[in-house]
Amino acid sequence: MALEKIAYDAEHCQRCSTCKWSHLWEIKSHRFSRNCPSLVYGQYDAYAAQGKNDIATGLLKGELNWEEHKDTLLEVIYRCPVCAACDTNCKRIMDLDIIGVLDALREEACEKGYAPLPAHKEFITSINQYDNVWKQPRTRRANWAKKMGVKDLSKSGETAEVLYYVGCTYAYKPGFDTVPKATAKILQKAGIDFGILGAKEVCCGGISDNIGDIKSFKEIAEKNLGMFKSTGAKKIITNCPGCFMTFSEKYARIQSIDTTALPYTVQHSTQFIEELINNGKLKFKKNVNKQITWHDPCHLGRRGEGYKHWEGKRTDYGLFEPPRDMNRGANGVYDAPRNILKAIPGLKLVEMERIKEYSWCCGSGGGAKSAYPDFALATAKERVEEAEASGAGTILTSCPWCEANLTDGIDGSGSKMKVEDILDVVIEALDI
Ligand code: SF4
Ligand code: SF4
Numbered sequence: 001m002a003l004e005k006i007a008y009d010a011e012h013c014q015r016c017s018t019c020k021w022s023h024l025w026e027i028k029s030h031r032f033s034r035n036c037p038s039l040v041y042g043q044y045d046a047y048a049a050q051g052k053n054d055i056a057t058g059l060l061k062g063e064l065n066w067e068e069h070k071d072t073l074l075e076v077i078y079r080c081p082v083c084a085a086c087d088t089n090c091k092r093i094m095d096l097d098i099i100g101v102l103d104a105l106r107e108e109a110c111e112k113g114y115a116p117l118p119a120h121k122e123f124i125t126s127i128n129q130y131d132n133v134w135k136q137p138r139t140r141r142a143n144w145a146k147k148m149g150v151k152d153l154s155k156s157g158e159t160a161e162v163l164y165y166v167g168c169t170y171a172y173k174p175g176f177d178t179v180p181k182a183t184a185k186i187l188q189k190a191g192i193d194f195g196i197l198g199a200k201e202v203c204c205g206g207i208s209d210n211i212g213d214i215k216s217f218k219e220i221a222e223k224n225l226g227m228f229k230s231t232g233a234k235k236i237i238t239n240c241p242g243c244f245m246t247f248s249e250k251y252a253r254i255q256s257i258d259t260t261a262l263p264y265t266v267q268h269s270t271q272f273i274e275e276l277i278n279n280g281k282l283k284f285k286k287n288v289n290k291q292i293t294w295h296d297p298c299h300l301g302r303r304g305e306g307y308k309h310w311e312g313k314r315t316d317y318g319l320f321e322p323p324r325d326m327n328r329g330a331n332g333v334y335d336a337p338r339n340i341l342k343a344i345p346g347l348k349l350v351e352m353e354r355i356k357e358y359s360w361c362c363g364s365g366g367g368a369k370s371a372y373p374d375f376a377l378a379t380a381k382e383r384v385e386e387a388e389a390s391g392a393g394t395i396l397t398s399c400p401w402c403e404a405n406l407t408d409g410i411d412g413s414g415s416k417m418k419v420e421d422i423l424d425v426v427i428e429a430l431d432i
Contacts (some may be wrong), residue, residue, distance in 0.1 A: 013049075013053035015092065018094075019049040036086055037363055041379065047079065049090060049101070073109070077115075078367060080102065082210060082364045082366035083365060096300070107212040110392075114285060115213075122194075133168045145180070158413045160193050161233070164203065167242070172237055182426065190281040194237075200227065205220030229263065235265050236265070239400075241299035245299040268336070290391070292392050294338060295395050295397040297401075301332035341422070343394070369401070
């Protein structure tokens with residue numbers, strides 16, 4: 001039973017509400033002080049981590065049963081982007097593995113056969129049939145790369161130092177191919193030896209893990225791990241934070257090894273580009289005269305830390321035996337995109353009130369947008385309102401899911417703001 005492994009964490013919730021708010025001394029206004037989109041939308045404690053701990057405990061003790069409350073339980077468990085703000089906030093005081101609880105509730109729903117939800121089954125079926133989440137033919141996967149002279153590492157004999165993994169959404173979603181095209185141009189400009197997997201690239205499987213379908217996730221992970229091995233590439237770079245986190249944190253977790261023990265290293269494209277700027281391989285030529293703000297994608301920030309395997313038990317006062325080094329959300333990829341933006345001449349970065357590990361989620365992750373679009377939209381609108389309050393005219397980010405949902409938030413709130421990928425301004429400043 002998935003819940004048994006998180007019994008300590010769920011049962012030791014103090015019901016203190018710390019998981020619902022940004023760190024006290026990080027709060028700049030009452031309006032933007034909250035941190036849990038699920039609670040803000042749902043209004044009842046059940047939607048916050050506090051309530052989800054009670055639900056997990058109730059299920060474990062037999063005080064709640066699935067059969068009687070199935071619909072309510074599924075709605076509470078899945079109307080949440082698994083953004084991990086609660087996990088970061090709780091660890092300030094209690095060191096509880098809240099993401100472990102949220103994941104276990106989803107895993108249990110799948111084990112019982114009540115999930116995946118219909119909207120999520122579509123993704124799983126699409127991955128099984130097409131190797132991507134968008135029901136698109138495999139042959140179209142690398143169409144963006146035509147005439148760009150990019151190596152296809154799935155062809156025998158082709159090798160490269162860097163494997164650039166594109167991801168389903170950038171490969172297929174209309175309007176999003178500007179990002180892989182920009183990435184290829186930047187890597188070529190810097191003289192990097194890189195290649196892609198072409199039509200053989202397969203979905204990372206992050207969505208399967210997010211919704212708790214572990215069986216499907218393991219199958220996809222095995223396929224990808226085999227493919228990575230066959231290319232011999234020691235470094236993988238991705239633009240999509242979901243793929244980034246999946247390859248570094250999730251693929252290590254399912255093998256019960258540390259991320260540092262994986263046979264490859266994974267970098268988000270912003271980390272790689274920051275290094276290229278620092279070692280002089282990229283030089284900005286053109287001014288980009290804009291006032292922008294940066295939206296931290298959850299999978300790049302709070303959830304962007306590597307996995308550190310731990311086995312043991314909790315003893316008196318919650319101490320770990322042996323000691324455990326826990327992820328706390330503070331060591332995600334926050335500086336690389338900001339350093340790139342600061343290096344672009346003319347560009348002015350103004351920060352929102354909730355940033356880095358206290359960022360407000362866009363509302364799209366964890367399957368929330370496909371199953372609960374109204375919730376995802378309301379959450380995005382709050383981020384757009386916060387971005388407007390910063391004085392910026394454009395929101396920059398580096399995640400296709402955040403970009404799409406924030407665009408909906410702009411449209412839905414009648415805002416005049418724009419949302420763009422960070423590579424749009426990098427390309428403009430490089431003048432390539
Ligand atoms: S901060 Fe942690 S201990 Fe406090 S209510 Fe939230 S989940 Fe429970
Ligand atoms: S993951 Fe995010 S939305 Fe879900 S309970 Fe935690 S803070 Fe709330």
